[in-house]
Structures are given as C-alpha cells and as structure tokens.
Amino acid sequence: MCTLLQNLGFSFHKARLVSDHLDTAKRLAWLEDKGPALGRAAKRTNGWILFAEEARVAQGGSLSSPWARHGHQPEVPPSGKRKGYKGFGAIAYFSGRLFSQGIEGRLNSESDHTFLQMLLEHTQEQVFVLHDGAR
Numbered sequence: 001m002c003t004l005l006q007n008l009g010f011s012f013h014k015a016r017l018v019s020d021h022l023d024t025a026k027r028l029a030w031l032e033d034k035g036p037a038l039g040r041a042a043k044r045t046n047g048w049i050l051f052a053e054e055a056r057v058a059q060g061g062s063l064s065s066p067w068a069r070h071g072h073q074p075e076v077p078p079s080g081k082r083k084g085y086k087g088f089g090a091i092a093y094f095s096g097r098l099f100s101q102g103i104e105g106r107l108n109s110e111s112d113h114t115f116l117q118m119l120l121e122h123t124q125e126q127v128f129v130l131h132d133g134a135r
Contacts, residue, residue, distance in 0.1 A: 038128055042094075047126035049093035050119065054107050054132075058084045088115040090129065 005011075042049045068074045087102040088111070101118055103111045112131075119127060 039093075042126070042128055045126040047128060048123060049128045049130065050090040050099070051093065052088065052090035052115075052129050052131040054086070054088050054112070056084055056086050056107065086111075088112070090115075090119060 038049060041047070085102065086105075086107050087100060088107075089098065089100040091098050099119055099122065101115050103114070105111065116129065119129070
C-alpha cells in the first residue's frame with residue numbers, strides 16, 4: 001500500500017491541527033484593521049502589547065513517540081500521581097520582555113486575574129493583553 005501511494009504522488013506527513021471555528025472574514029479584519037490600530041494605540045500611549053498564554057505540563061513521562069533501538073519499545077512506568085505544573089506567561093511585542101507566573105491549583109478565571117494583576121504591578125503604562133481564547 002505504501003508503494004502504491006508513493007507512486008501516486010503521496011507521502012507520509014504528520015497532520016496539522018486546524019481549528020474548525022475560525023471565521024476567515026473576522027481574522028482578516030483583525031489583521032487589516034484591529035491589529036494595526038492596536039499597534040498605533042500602544043505606540044501613541046507608550047503602552048505594552050502583551051501576548052499571553054496559559055500552560056499545563058504533566059509531571060509524568062511522555063508517551064508520544066520517543067526514539068529507541070529497533071525492536072525495543074520504550075517503557076514509561078507510571079508514578080501513580082497526576083500532578084503537573086501550571087502557569088501563565090506573557091511576552092511584550094515591542095521589547096520581547098517575558099513575564100511568567102507558576103500557580104498552585106487550577107487554571108481558571110481567578111488564577112488568570114491574579115496573573116493580570118501581577119502584570120499591572122510592573123508598569124504604569126497602558127497594557128493591551130491578547131490572550132489566546134480569551135474574550
């Protein structure tokens with residue numbers, strides 16, 4: 001089957017995840033209008049544009065696709081714990097300055113609010129935060 005597919009011009013590729021809820025028109029409007037307006041506003045007020053994101057990292061081993069000698073499947077013993085590390089991060093668009101904060105507990109609106117408060121403690125300037133998935 002592999003040979004047949006290769007002969008037909010196909011090759012093996014890792015799939016790329018594509019969101020099914022993106023609105024192309026809204027995205028283009030943001031790129032052409034809202035994004036540049038945000039940049040002008042930040043420069044005019046000497047403000048910061050921050051791109052923010054939250055992350056969870058499992059403490060256990062990875063079960064993705066590690067390398068191993070042929071015929072020797074890697075084994076990752078479970079720890080019995082489902083603990084992980086969680087935190088927030090933001091990077092300033094113009095300067096590249098990085099802000100981060102690890103958290104205990106859950107990633108939710110309360111922990112997000114705490115992170116945003118921490119960001120505001122580091123500046124007296126206007127702050128424009130673009131947070132993935134946030135409204």
